[in-house]
Amino acid sequence: MKINLGVVGAGIASRELHLPALRKLSDLFTVVAVNSRTRKKAEEFAGIVGGDVRVFDSYEEMLSSDSVDAVVLAVPISLNPKMIIAARRANKPVICEKPVAASVKEAVPLLRLPGSSPVYIAENYRHIEVYEKAAELLKEGRIGIPLAFSWLKWVDFGQDNKYVQTKWRQTPEHVGGFISDGGVHDVAALRKTLGDVEEVSGFTKKSLDYLGAENCVVFNMTLENGVIGNYSVVYGAASPLNRFEIVGTDGLMLVDKDGATIEIFAADREKIFVNKTDGFIEEFRDFYNVVEGEKNSLGTVGEALLDLATIEAGLVSAVEKRVVAVDSLLEES
Template identity: 75%
Template sequence: MKVNLGIVGAGIASRELHLPALRRLTELFKITAVNSRTRRKAEEFAKIAGGDVEVFDSYEEMLNSDVVDAVVLAVPIALNPQMIEAARKANKPVICEKPVAATTKEAIRLLHLPGNTPIYIAENYRHIEVYRKAEILIKEGRLGKPLAFSWLKWVDFGQDNKYVQTKWRQTPQHIGGFISDGGVHDVAALRKILGNVEEVSGFSEKNFDYLGAENSAVFNMTLGSNVIGNYSVVYGAPASLNRFEIVCTEGIVQVDKDEATLEIYSSDREKLFLNKTDGFAEEFTDFHRVLEGQINSLGSVEEAVMDLATIEAGLISAKEKRVVRVDSLLNES
């Protein structure tokens, strides 16, 4: 079954992340329509995409058209819930870029929408091979029981960075700016490998006005699997670093996303070289499987809500100077 897709939002994600992936999946998808904030951007995207791509002046017009079977949302985060809801009302399946919403409270509303057309939250980190292999390694027990983790992430986003230059990111309506925008990626991978986060004790700072919100965070976490750990991130750092380590009873594994390697320290030292993937083609392929009736386990709203709630718990903890249980956000919402 080839699915006709309508692209909503002709910005960086659609042009540089989704389009290359969809060009690898022409047996599964065809881009037939585009809508964006301005007609000029939509027309530019249609030209880049090639083929017979219809430009729509409104999202509602696209949803009510027979030109598309499903829509791809790559819009400002705060707009996600209302646009997902509109797609559900129009009985159009939707794949939407993460985070699912600006806050956990807004995200939870999506769990209770009437109807059953698929809603798929496009979290590509759940599809990246190095993280999937790390999950298998841990769950097979090869290194014994996991005890603790450390994730250090420095991101060299200067004022000229293309994401920083995005207007809606300069005055973010979503919690924590880049801390949630990028942080849900890492939490998705963390949860897939080690399980759900239960409590967060956080610290955060806003060091640079140009990043719009908090740009530095340290989150100390406890997980349901009796694992403890630390996630530390700085946006606007002078250099980049992405170091993720898991300590187990019988060894340590270093997970390197950028190099797609797992370095294992146990009775023997071993380095595994995996395929370098960004996960976008894989997530669209999985979306297609869901459209054909497969259970949505990797792109569900429930998973996206947990990712966002984990980050929000850390940000609340930093503000209120208390330990925050992740499930308290789910109950309050």
Template identity: 45%
Template sequence: MKKIRLAIVGCGIAARDLHYPALKALNDKFEIVAVTSRTKKHAEEFAKLVGNPEVFDTYEELLEADYIDAVDLTLPIHLNVPFAIKAVEKGKHVICEKPISTDVESAKQLLNVSKETNKVIYIAENWRHIKKFRLIKNLLKNFKEVLYFNWRIFVGMKKDNKYAKTDWRKKPQHIGGFLSDAGVHHVAAMRLIFGDIDWVTAYTKDFSDYLSGPDFISTIVEFKNGVIGNYVASYSFNEEEQFEIYGKENTLKVLKNKIFYNEKEIDFEENMGYKEEFEDFYEVILNNKENDLGNCEEAIKDLAFFEAALKSNGNKIKVDALIN
């Protein structure tokens, strides 16, 4: 089996805790051949962890290496677009951590490049690969009609949380801070289940004294198929997640990571989607699979939800109006 020769760019939490375990499990498909990071010390430490690939002082030097097929960008969000563009200009494929960019307008630059290049630009939204959400989508096919959903996600971020302590998250350049950084996961899942979003109305609040930017959002959302619901997320409150979907004759509830369809518990295989997103990236590059899960269009739609919500202040905002 042919391996993709991969360079890791940015050797922080995402590279170490999320991407490397997935790549290690896929060592028949990927070989980490180079690394670089903001500080050489971090790059050298990460290189020792992953098998001692070549360490480059700068990203620009790394891109000149002709033995690299693709780069894996695990960077502060404001670097995604310029670093991805540099990579494809040097003939490298790109897999890039979400969100696609700091805002919709800058994300459009990468979208335009993705349409013009023959290199793959893949936005790594692992929640599009989580089997639980695909199961929910399939179970909804049994509903005579889906009417309403309520999804409440309270992810209390304590002061010592490793993500809350990240320097670039303390002074976010991306819209909404944690709301968009973590929240694009939730929107990706909602869109996987219900389809594209028509409009959103929202209020946001800043309840925490140590998280930067708003940390609470309450929304009303309508999807293009007519499904309406409430999405509420908080990064200062901590409580069990609740996800409920109601139809004319059926109900589906997710409680404590258990799925109940009409009160009957449904078994499912748990996964976090990181291994699956890299498998998909591999198939897109080497086997001409359609890039339907990691393309820039999908990533922009996820981000546009939050840009619309943050502009809303209780008014109804059409999501497509921000994209088109």
């Protein structure tokens, strides 16, 4: 049965990430409603979708409408928890953009939600095949014993970048600004590939005012499997780089999301081509299945919370100059 979707938020994510995916899943979803803080943006979005799309002036009104089966939240991060709770109270299944909340503290109430309708935190990286395949190859011992990882991400966001131009990103209420906004993706991928993160220690720096928060971070991590590694991010770099590599006793593995390839430099050099999965399509497909009664394993609040807590642990570590265990943030909350 097709799900009639109400979309909350008519920004970049709704227009450029979700809508193309939903169009490809027209056998599963129909966008029937939209709400945005600015009515004009909602109307524009309805126009882009085409057909019969109702514009709601408030998301509460949308939630109480019988014409809407489920809602998509693509709103400023800090609004996620209260909107998820509202959806749950209205007994409407909800799929919500990552990060799950502005901080771990604000996400924790979501672990004890009223009601029972499906809540799905969308993390497209958890649906990208390359990380699952990398995990499989590591388990097969293709680079021997994994010893350490390095993930370097230089992001060339200038002042005119569309994300930088988003008002709520310029004065972020979510921890670390772009560092958590983008970072939860990478942590999701890292966890999928190598497993959960135990401890983080790091330094951060805010060197470019237009980026709103810390724009340089160096985070060291210890993983539950004993591997140690570093995740370094710079926003405002001149040229982009996104290099995730794992060093082992018998080889080096380079995991490239964009190319959907895994390169193994071992006794024999090998380049493995993986399906280029569109994480947005896959997350919506998974959400559909969850609404239809399948178990939610990739889109739980718990998973999203661990991604966020890993990044927040690094941010806290930099302020408090100590090693921060990821779990400790969940306990304190």
